[in-house]
Amino acid sequence: MAEAQVPEQIGGAAWLRRRQKAPRGRIEIGDPFLARLLRIYIPVLVFVVVTLFPFYWMFITSIKSDTELLDFHQLPIFVREPTLKNYEHLFTQTFFPHWALNTAVVAVVSTAISLFCSILAGYSLGRLRFRGANWIGWAIFVTYLVPPTLLFLGMAKLIQVFVLYNNLWSLILTYPTFLIPFCTWLLIGYFKGIPRELEESALVDGATRIQAMLRIVIPLALPGILSAGMFAFTLSWNEYLYSLIFMNDPISKTIPVGVTQDLIRGDEFFWGELMAAALLGSIPVAMLYSFFVDYFVAGMTAGAVKG
Amino acid sequence: MTNDELVEVFERDPELLDWTRRTFLKRTGALVVTASLAEMWAVACGGSSTSGSTGTTGKPPVPRKGARIVYTQWNSFVPAGDTEVRRQAKEFSDQFGVEVVVQTITQDDLIAKTAAYVQAGDGPDVISMQYSWPHLYTSACLDVTNEVNLLKQKLGAIHPVNDAYCKVSGVYRAVPYTIVMNAWSYRTDYFDKAGVSPFPKTFEDMIIASGKLAKATGKPIAQTVGHAYGDSLTMWLPVLWAHGGKETDASGKVSINSPETMKAIDWALRAKAAGEVFHPEWLDPDNNQAYHSDNISATLNGPSIYIKERDTNKKFDKVTDNAVMPAGPKGVFTMNLIFNQAVMKWSKEPETAKAFVMYQMDKDNYLKWMAAAGGYDIGPFAAINNAPIFQSDPKLKAFHDVAYDPTGKPVGYWPGWPAPPSKKSSQTQAEYITADMFAKALAGTSPQQAVKEAEDRLRNIWEKP
């Protein structure tokens, strides 16, 4: 096959060139507008509306005053007298900014740790051949079968032994237990997909395995690593049970726990503030993601153009 | 407590060992300690089950300067109450040169956290225990018999329900703290319109009232029959008891499959037919929400509905009043939410912790807290069960009467009655067995079937080998 060329430089950009551009920025010739409308635009619209309606509702709720909230005699899907009271309450009467910071810190650091572990593990299990590789791969995956509602008691004991109660490190060190397995699996898949010839030729050229790993394989798996990172960040951002059990101080909580503790008083849900917190706890992250998703796809395309 | 458990406790708290020795010596007049740890402990704590309640008392706990304790309670439904708790904590801290950190946790999550603390063997110094938790976490709670006896001297007799919850095998594992009362809040304007006055005094009257209300106003009497922590069993266990039904008898033998239970279910079905609405999906906030938004005419709840209308919403406060539980063939039965404070065995400052608990129970401080909470709580001791707030706001009378009748006699029962509180009654409560039974019958399952299922589930718990 013509594609099996040995690349000229170590770096493999030429390999990227083989991969064609994703069908982006192109409209097929002869694709009439009506057909596109039916096939693409309308379905996309439907998806967007269904996905975003709850967020619209959350937004409306967050700018409604208490009295308007419980008044169903008028159109509930519009707001008559918008107020920023709920947001103000969130920022002044609760520790919301702290919670946001805590959640971000925990998510970033635990994602970093997980990525570090799973990149190495993924490479090892995906490209190196040695005894027991399969077993270990399965063992890592199998850890997912144990639900956190069972694990948290044993973990509580561990955290107490390590004297990490109320310390964000208790979360940073325990989150990888559910982040690493998935990231590893994802990365094994990506690593497996990178042709062996690249490494082989590099080794033949005199590089060590580690150099080959660092200079060739890992950069090529960057989209996969980014995806894994995104998923890890999200799962970590989302986590509730461990954070509830390990963090005690109101100021050290993470968003899911802090919000539900302070804005729900058994008999009463402070819907306005709750929805405000929900929005603030997700939209900034989504905007950040939108850049990465772009990068991730652009990475593929850019590589093809540059190469 | 066994000797081994005592050794563990004393290792963590040498001062407690000193106290035990000294008290033992004082009480027995012995010159030398030859007894085992367990014997010393028993004597120091006031001896056997009977003497525990009349109890000789030792000295009150003294806070240690420079100590830091963590006090954990639920996130109260009335925020003003929590504010007062924090204020008192600060006052105590300043007065004694210590630091009291107040932590509040949502009611639902408090049990998970408490279980985690107990399993890990570490956590806050004082935990607010709901219902029969002292029975569940007995070995993690310090003996506070001394403190309770001191309070009994100062404040009088303890409400039997709090007492039953705090006392485990003759030893007090928690200090009675408060009762959150449950009564019916209703809209006087709708009731007047329907020609129902006063609030029905019997369950049969309630059926008639439901019919009238539904026809005249379209706003039903509504209650949860689901898994609402605070509102579900406080309704359905009294309904069951008032008709003579019981989950188990006093010895723990399952006795729910009885004609009386069928009568209770029959009542529920007839009430539904008359127009009363029972929601299986309602959680605690739902009836509050429905009431505040003018969708229902009456519901059973803690004082939070009335207090919110009176103090915050001010929309239906003038047309809201409260009433006690109606009577069934066997009388009036009520069930309230019970809180007690436990000092945990892992606490490094048990004396300070106990001292803070005592501080809260000081009559003046307690009454201040009751006032701040606006009538949400009632004290479990004779001297603090009739605060000024109940006089200044006559509409709160019903809430007072569901815990203490007008003569001052305590009323009310606990989940699992007539069996004494235990781990089994606690599990029964956690699984909402009785509520589910009514819910299924109301949804169309044959009553016999619903009762049989409840019986099986109860047997799984009470008669497990």
Added chain:
Amino acid sequence: MSILTRAGVGRVGVRRKRPSPFDNEAFLGYLLLVPTVLMLTIFLAFPFIYGVVLSTTSTEVGDNALGQFVAFANYVFEAARDGVFRTAFQNTFTYTFYTTIVKFVLGLSMALLLNQVFPLQRFVRAALLLPWIIPSVLSTLAWRWMFDPTFSVINWVMNSGLHLPICHGSTTCVNWLGTPNTAMVAMMIVNIWRGTPFYGIAFLAGLQTIPIDLYEAAKVDGATRWSQFRYITLPMLRPVLLVVILLSTILTFADFQLPWVLTRGAPYNSTQLLATWAYTIAIPGNQLSIGAAVSLFLFPVLTVVIGVVLLLLRRPE
């Protein structure tokens, strides 16, 4: 040596180094696994073993030490005598099965759509990710508010907005959380809403890696869009499909937050799932060991489910 360098094997001037231990596949393989194995052993192995041991004893919360050893008695007890367990078991299967299928279909459609060109692409991509990003506790609360027995905006839309006949003109159109079937449907809706982005993005990534020459070649051969999909897209997506479906199945099976926050198992346990039932028994119900046993029931069940999924999806290597 000089012959080899003069023969110009690759870069001039790079001498062949002495093979270091790091070049040994096996050694490097194990070495690279160390961080992962370390993290998982310390923080996962102990709690897991603790959980397993718990399930074979009769421990309750507050017990100072583990209770008596009862081997599999807890498991037998649950399976044979606990009606709620059986209900929860069934519910969990139903829940996982239907949501996985729907998420798969919707996720794939989403990926195919996002792979196309249309205005505001970036916005749409970010927007479609939102349900996955927002903390599950908070989004489930929002949905509860949307399904609220009194204030459901969905009912409002169905009744006052769209005037659907099944509403009979009432604003409490469907009692979403009040009857067993609708409550289960409500739970599934929230799960699907929350989980589809995960499928969508993963499939999109997979789609991006399919070389376009395959499609070009197929078109030249006269293949329709549908057969292109069937014979190129789907098979090439298999590895991604596998990972995503496996993971999603496992996480959905063990889902706790959603049913707990949305329904608490009501009405009368018809939306009780294994995870929430295990939790109810263990923590408020105080029976740690039985709760652990229920949790661990998931283990063999999931293994079987995974086996089935693998069988269906794994391409012979």
